[in-house]
Amino acid sequence: MPRVTIDNQAVEVPEGATILDAAKQLGIEIPTLCHLDGCRPNASCMVCVVRINGRADLSPSCATPVVDGMVIESETEAVHEARRTALELLLSDHSGDCLAPCVNGCPAHMDISSMNRLIAADDLRGAIEVVKADIPLPATLGRICPAPCEPSCRRAAVGGSVAICKLKQYVADQDLETDAAYVPTCEPHCGKSVAVVGAGPSGLSAAYFLLRAGVDVDVFDRNTLPGGALRYEIPPERLPRDVLNGEIDVIRRMGARFHADEALGAEISLEQLQLAYDAVVIATGGVDTDLLGHMGLETTRQGLRINPESFGTNLEGVFAAGGAVRPSKLAIRSIAEGKAVAGCVVQYLEGKDIQRPDEVGFNVRLGKLTAEQLTGWFESASREARHEPENPVQGLDAEAAREEAMRCLHCECGAQEDCRLREQAAKYQANPKRFSGGIGRPVSLRVEHPFVLYEPGKCIACGLCVQIAERDREALGLTFVGRGFNVHIDAPSGARLDEALRVKAQECAEACPTGALSLRAGVAISEPR
Structure with a gap:
């Protein structure tokens, strides 16, 4: 059997195996888009390239058979850069949103x-x-x-x-x-406790998401009742107090303990909280920068100085968010910051390097x-x-x-959770605008099939759906249409998609690496087998 080395790891593989097969045997993950086990190698996406025997050119691992004695490089910066470029070229021609x-x-x-x-x-x-x-x-x-x-x-x-x-x-x-x-389920208690100072929107949000993560939470507030600006600045005619109280009560039922009439720097000190809790989150709304400065916290003209990537202050284990950092009249933004600071605090409690949670992930936007x-x-x-x-x-x-x-267009990508193009673009930190001068594909949505949707603008012409339909003898199946930059996949002879895919629509959608073909949400599949 041929013996090859990939990234200094040797392996023997059967005759006829590809470099991709050998990498899988070693547990080395080489990214692929146009590859699917059971289908002929297409080698069109060039995301799986590797360097062989130190040559200057790179080869697609999915279509290159191993030869005894090969020395292959996969996880090097030069190979990663080539994969990144391949992804960016595909993205330059990719007309589709990731998120709505x-x-x-x-x-x-x-x-x-x-x-x-x-x-x-x-x-x-x-x-x-x-x-x-x-x-x-x-x-x-x-x-x-x-x-x-x-x-x-x-x-x-x-x-x-x-x-x-x-x-x-x-x-x-x-x-x-x-x-x-509805009272959200919380993770099992992790043995850690956090003091949240401030029961306004950012503090309540931080407490909520910390509780969901299994953290013990005490909320301290200078006012008699929790709610902060929601209670004390918005009139009850606009925000009925039974609504606010009901939502705060859910947080209480999740396990939050509220401590009223306890202001930071008066009834409680930061030092006391640091000694009693594993972390402290300051979310007090408008702050007295002089008072906080005397506590050893660094401030700006607007509020507390934080690391924007971790919400951490200059004091170990002390975090801040919302109006404590900068004034804000937008409650939804304060709530979003409360969630983000909670995510950072959980990382801190787990001893991890703190990185602000990425709520969006890799994201391509079409615009208007x-x-x-x-x-x-x-x-x-x-x-x-x-x-x-x-x-x-x-x-x-x-x-x-x-x-x-029912007026919603549901214009998000139907495959956003399992799109391989999005996954690999995120992994390799691809820039979707690097080759923004690309031709780009027309934007459209085809809806004639009862089980799948088709967005031709997302298609990278990998041909997997063509092979699946051919392999399983669909009467019409799919084919490549057009030439050059205009090549795309469609039903032959102007047929409709529901005529072309009568048996294997679901399998084609599940194999699609970009969400060009996706399953209709909430629709039961009833294809003949």
């Missing part, structure tokens, strides 16, 4: 599309779970948030943007009105699209205009909420 524009516009990056889909299906328990994965006070925010997510909504040009904030409020209000309001480009997305959305509640404080009723949720 509304998610990019929301400071908390809530999964808005999933919430809308669940409301439309009348699954309100599922919807509140989605909402509270990112936002601990949705009923409160639904009444006071200026909705920075909504101007980004692609539905805005036709009938107005989806009423995202009011849908969030509806879900949360319905939950609070039940006898068993025309009504013609959005035609496919409108096919499955309600054509009604935006629903506005008669009483903004009371919000939408059940029928209006369902109808409003």
